[in-house]
Amino acid sequence: MRQLATxxxxxxxxxRTALTAVSATLMLVLVGxxxxxxxxxxxxxxxxxxxxxxxxxxxxxxRIVVRHSLPLLxxxxxxxxxxxxxxxxxxxxxxAELGFDESKIDWxxxxxxxxxxxxxxxxxxxxxxxTLSITDEREKLVDFAGPYLLVPQAVLxxxxxxxxxxxxxxxxxxxVRVCALIxxxxxxxxxxxxxxxxxxxxxxxxxxxxxSGRYDAYSTDLTILLGFLSNKADFDTFxxxxxxxxxxxxxxxxxxxxxxxxxxxLVSYILERWRTGPxxxxxxxxxxxxxxxPLLDLKYRSQPLVDNPPRLADYDSKxxxx
Amino acid sequence: xxxxxxHGVPPRSGDSAVDGDQPQRPEDRRETRTxxxxxxxxxxxxxxxxxxxxxxxTAFSILRLWVEAGGELQTTLLLVSNVGPLNLVAALFATVxxxxxxxxxxxxxxxxxxxxxxxxxxxxxRLREHPPLAARIAGMAPGWLIVSxxxxxxxxxxxxxxxxxxxxxxxxxQVPPWRMYDRRLxxxxxxxxxxxxxxxxxxxxxxxxxxxxxxxxAVLLALPPLVAFGIxxxxxxxxxxxxxxxxxxxxxxxxxxxxxxxxxxPILPVVVTEVRTAEGSVPLRGHxxxxxxxxxxxxxxxxxxxxxxxxxxESMVLCGTPQEIPTFATRVRDYHVExxxxxxxxxxxxxRMEIDPICRVSxxxxxxxxxxxxxxxxxxxxxxxxxxxxxxEPQAPPSPTPSGPSPAPP
Numbered sequence: 001m002r003q004l005a006t007x008x009x010x011x012x013x014x015x016r017t018a019l020t021a022v023s024a025t026l027m028l029v030l031v032g033x034x035x036x037x038x039x040x041x042x043x044x045x046x047x048x049x050x051x052x053x054x055x056x057x058x059x060x061x062x063r064i065v066v067r068h069s070l071p072l073l074x075x076x077x078x079x080x081x082x083x084x085x086x087x088x089x090x091x092x093x094x095x096a097e098l099g100f101d102e103s104k105i106d107w108x109x110x111x112x113x114x115x116x117x118x119x120x121x122x123x124x125x126x127x128x129x130x131t132l133s134i135t136d137e138r139e140k141l142v143d144f145a146g147p148y149l150l151v152p153q154a155v156l157x158x159x160x161x162x163x164x165x166x167x168x169x170x171x172x173x174x175x176v177r178v179c180a181l182i183x184x185x186x187x188x189x190x191x192x193x194x195x196x197x198x199x200x201x202x203x204x205x206x207x208x209x210x211x212s213g214r215y216d217a218y219s220t221d222l223t224i225l226l227g228f229l230s231n232k233a234d235f236d237t238f239x240x241x242x243x244x245x246x247x248x249x250x251x252x253x254x255x256x257x258x259x260x261x262x263x264x265x266l267v268s269y270i271l272e273r274w275r276t277g278p279x280x281x282x283x284x285x286x287x288x289x290x291x292x293x294p295l296l297d298l299k300y301r302s303q304p305l306v307d308n309p310p311r312l313a314d315y316d317s318k319x320x321x322x
Numbered sequence: 323x324x325x326x327x328x329h330g331v332p333p334r335s336g337d338s339a340v341d342g343d344q345p346q347r348p349e350d351r352r353e354t355r356t357x358x359x360x361x362x363x364x365x366x367x368x369x370x371x372x373x374x375x376x377x378x379x380t381a382f383s384i385l386r387l388w389v390e391a392g393g394e395l396q397t398t399l400l401l402v403s404n405v406g407p408l409n410l411v412a413a414l415f416a417t418v419x420x421x422x423x424x425x426x427x428x429x430x431x432x433x434x435x436x437x438x439x440x441x442x443x444x445x446x447x448r449l450r451e452h453p454p455l456a457a458r459i460a461g462m463a464p465g466w467l468i469v470s471x472x473x474x475x476x477x478x479x480x481x482x483x484x485x486x487x488x489x490x491x492x493x494x495x496q497v498p499p500w501r502m503y504d505r506r507l508x509x510x511x512x513x514x515x516x517x518x519x520x521x522x523x524x525x526x527x528x529x530x531x532x533x534x535x536x537x538x539x540a541v542l543l544a545l546p547p548l549v550a551f552g553i554x555x556x557x558x559x560x561x562x563x564x565x566x567x568x569x570x571x572x573x574x575x576x577x578x579x580x581x582x583x584x585x586x587x588p589i590l591p592v593v594v595t596e597v598r599t600a601e602g603s604v605p606l607r608g609h610x611x612x613x614x615x616x617x618x619x620x621x622x623x624x625x626x627x628x629x630x631x632x633x634x635x636e637s638m639v640l641c642g643t644p645q646e647i648p649t650f651a652t653r654v655r656d657y658h659v660e661x662x663x664x665x666x667x668x669x670x671x672x673x674r675m676e677i678d679p680i681c682r683v684s685x686x687x688x689x690x691x692x693x694x695x696x697x698x699x700x701x702x703x704x705x706x707x708x709x710x711x712x713x714x715e716p717q718a719p720p721s722p723t724p725s726g727p728s729p730a731p732p
Contacts, residue, residue, distance in 0.1 A: 014558075021561045023552035024435065027489055028568065030546060031428070033538050034483060040649045047644055050682065060683065099682025281674070311651065315642035316675040318658040318665075 042313035046266065049312065050099070053262035055126050062100035064091045065108045065119050065128040065255070069204055072227035072291050073131055076107075083107055086223070089287030090148055091129035094254065097270045112201045113181055117141050120257050127267075128255030131221060133185050134307075143260060145267035146253030148284065150304045153186045153246040154222040156229075156238050161216055168243060171195045171217060179206035179215040186219040189246035203228075210238065217241075221250055226295045251304070265310040272309030277321075382418075382584040383410040389585050390609075392625045400619070400627065404612040405589060417587035420662070421580040423475040424483075428576055430468055431493035432569040433460020435557060438496050442556035449559060454566045456573060460494075468494060481666065482539050482652075482659040485524075485546035489553045498554040513551075520547055524654055531652040531659075539652045539659055592643055594680050595620055596636040603636055605680050610638070641681035 042048075050056050066087055067074030074087040095105050108125045110116055116132050119125040120142050134144045155178075157165055165171060171178055172194050180187035180197035190197045197219065200206055207228055209215040218225070222240065229235045254271075256263050274284045284303045293301060387405065391397035437457035443450035453461075472494075475487055492498065521528075524543045531540035557565055590609035595618065597604050608622035617629040648660040657666040 016555055017558045019552040020435075020555045021557050021565075023489070023549050024557060024561075024565060026545065026549045027486075027493075027553060028572070030486060030542060030549070031572065033542060034486065037482075037538060037649065042647060042649045045644070045647050046682075047647065096679045097677075099679045101679045104679075104683075313647045313649070313651070315647060315677050315681075317648050317651070318661050318669060319675050320656050320670050320673045321653075 044265070044310060044312050046269070046312050046314040049262040049266045049269075053260055053266065055257050055260045055263050056098065056266075059100075059126070061104050061106055062095045062098065062127065063106045063108050063125045064095065065110055065116055065125045065130055066091055067130045068107075068109050070131070070224055070227050071230045072295070073223060074129075075227075084291075085227075086149075086287050086291040087129045087131060089291065090254075090284065091127070093274075093283035093287065094127070094129070094267060094270055098266065113183065116255060120255055123257070126257065130255075131224060131252055132255045133221075134251040134253040135185070138255075142258050143256040143264040144253040144307075145256060145264050146271060146306060147251035147304050148254060148271055148306075149223070149252040150249045150300070151221045151223045151252060152244075152249045153189050153219060154225050155241040155243050155245055156210065156218040156220075156225045157241045158210070158213075158216070159237060159239050162239060162241065165217060165241070166243070168193050168195070168245065171243070171245075176216045177214065178217045178219060179209055180219050181206070184220065185246065185250055186221070190219055193245055195245075207234075219245055221252075223292050223296070226292060230295070265312070268306050268309045269312045271303070272306040275303040275306060379411055379414050380407075382581075383407070383414055385585045386414070386587065386589060390589055391621070397621065397627055400611060401589075401621070404619070410589065413587075413589045414584065418580065418584045419474055420478045421576070421583045423471050423478060425573065425576040425580050426471045427475055427487070427490050427494075428569075428573050429456055430460050430463060430471070431490040432573060433457045433463075434494045434496050435553070436562065436566060436569070437461055439556040439559070439562045443559050443562075447559060449562060449566075454570060456566075456570050477664050478662045480660050480662055481654055481657055482542050482650075484663075485543055488547050489550040492550045493553045496554050498551065517547060527652050527654040527659070531650070534651060536650050536652050539650050543654070543659075588643075590621070592623065592641050593620075594639045594641050594678070595630065596638075596680060597630050598634045598636050605683065606630070607641070637680075639678040639680050641678065 066083060067085070068076040068083070070085065070087075073085045074083065075085050076083050092102055092105065095101075108119060110119060110130070116128045116130050117138060120128055128142070131149075132138070132144075134147055138144070155171070165176065170176065171190075178190060178195055178197040179200060180190055181203065182199040182201050187197050187199060198215065200209075203220065203224060206215065206218045206220070210218050211234070225240055229238065229240070254267055256267060271284075274282045279285060282303070285301075288301060384402075387401045387410070388398050391401050433454075433456040436454045437460065440449050440453040440457055472487065472491060476484065479487070521544075528540045528544045531537065531543065556562075588609075590611065592607065593610050595606045595608075595610070597606055606620055606622060606628060607624075608620045608628075610618060611621050611627070612619040613632070616632065618632055618635050620628045620630060622628060648658060650659055652659045656670075657663075658669075661669065
């Protein structure tokens with residue numbers, strides 16, 4: 001130790017002191033960097049988007065356009081008045097994340113498919129969760145978050161007709177009457193295949209027409225048809241054909257008022273968080289398993305990729321991912 | 323502790339290196355006298371020290387109650403009468419430990435660097451004759467205090483601060499990592515292995531941070547261990563003169579920040595209380611000061627105190643504050659860089675976090691005056707003292723609409 005003390009007073013080399021000076025300067029720079037991080041704010045947070053959204057700002061209740069007569073998707077219980085179905089569960093979960101629990105939701109009904117958009121455009125509703133496909137034309141009228149579901153188009157046939165209507169060419173026959181909704185993706189897909197559908201303005205008309213024998217086939221989203229088949233009588237009478245009337249799947253999204261980018265980002269963030277978060281906590285999976293899941297093929301049991309999800313910070317951003 | 327023979331770091335007074343039988347040089351004797359007298363002074367002021375240890379938190383606790391009450395005397399007195407002293411000190415410890423340890427670690431590191439620089443300054447140099455204040459204070463710090471402060475820092479600092487503790491520890495000890503032990507081959511090998519282990523641990527996070535445009539985090543994770551290798555030893559005297567000013571000013575700024583944080587950090591948690599009123603359910607965001615048989619006393623976030631009859635309270639939810647939302651997204655092995663080790667361990671213990679919807683919408687100021695539902699609250703509601711005028715006209719909540727079918731628009 002004595003030797004150390006003697007050596008301790010020896011003058012260090014110039015190079016060594018220069019290295020210490022450089023290190024000390026670097027240390028000061030690093031401490032300065034830490035000080036700068038103290039005042040840093042996250043670029044975008046859930047709260048900042050909420051504050052910047054004209055639709056959300058100062059809202060105490062949330063108005064959602066939903067279907068009320070589609071089994072498994074959006075249906076109102078005639079006895080209790082309660083809404084249930086996959087879309088309803090998704091709507092409730094999104095609304096809860098936006099700050100509105102079930103008691104603060106106003107369900108908005110519509111009579112024609114176009115009203116799903118016009119109710120958003122004229123400010124009567126704040127959000128649409130009603131099997132609304134994301135299309136280029138609709139993107140011009142409203143904003144979309146999602147998709148939250150990918151579904152193929154399908155054709156419902158009477159069990160008595162499945163053998164006589166087993167090709168696309170069979171559906172083109174003049175004596176075959178096919179029902180589809182006005183402006184729907186199914187209607188367009190049928191037309192591209194040379195099938196001329198009869199247009200109606202809601203699903204119930206198609207389904208009633210099928211039951212009465214007015215229509216031979218009814219084309220729409222697979223999930224909607226599955227919903228109707230949840231009725232025992234319809235299940236015994238009809239079945240879904242394997243005919244591929246569209247080459248692409250429908251991208252079902254959440255409709256939002258146009259030009260509210262903050263709200264679109266928020267809802268996209270919510271959907272993406274469900275998709276990437278732990279499966280056991282996913283409201284999407286919970287809704288799926290409770291409603292349409294048991295009737296659909298296992299390949300549909302995964303939430304689709306969300307378009308352009310933002311990276312946002314929130315109160316739970318530090319929660320472990322694994 | 324051994325000194326670095328290559329860099330000439332003298333031991334402190336009391337070390338065995340200066341107690342040997344070799345006659346001391348005059349400057350060593352003078353130095354020994356200086357440090358001994360400092361220690362004597364320290365012992366004499368022991369009582370004053372402990373008075374400060376007990377008195378300072380108490381004084382800060384009172385001051386922070388004053389701030390928490392929004393500057394209102396009556397509200398301050400209400401808080402004083404309802405917040406237990408033990409809770410107050412515990413809350414102070416929980417919120418101020420980090421800034422205090424930051425200031426102390428900075429003081430120890432800078433002080434040790436300046437001390438060794440002063441000791442190596444030429445004879446007659448002002449730096450040698452009058453060592454900087456930080457060097458003298460750091461020199462008086464007992465070993466147990468230094469170890470305790472570093473230990474608390476490891477537990478309470480944000481993870482992205484932690485790498486800075488390496489150069490800070492080396493600067494405080496004034497021993498380069500590869501000279502920790504005399505076995506010259508083993509220690510450098512251990513240093514290389516430790517460095518490799520460190521970069522294996524944080525490497526993916528550094529890459530993520532760099533690619534995720536969080537470059538400051540990448541630098542703060544990657545660079546400090548390298549700085550640790552060069553920071554021990556005296557500074558060049560001309561450089562040290564500037565360093566003394568910058569470093570001591572920095573420490574002073576840190577101490578001021580500690581003081582500010584000590585008086586402004588919250589004491590009570592933020593709770594949103596749903597109150598049933600004649601107009602419907604209204605969320606009140608604030609701190610529950612007291613719950614007695616009749617009232618729940620809420621110090622509102624926007625200011626003012628509400629006495630809400632217990633019968634009108636529908637629910638209470640614990641909510642976060644925007645200050646808790648992290649700035650960065652980088653994680654080190656799934657530990658968020660803005661968490662302390664303690665917080666991160668806690669999060670892994672209870673990983674689920676529910677954000678109640680009411681926390682999202684409760685930022686709106688409540689309607690005034692708040693009129694709890696007459697049926698639910700036989701006791702009149704008092705508002706004391708009158709809260710300050712809101713910045714925006716408060717909106718009365720719309721009349722409650724039952725969940726059910728809305729009429730279809732035309």
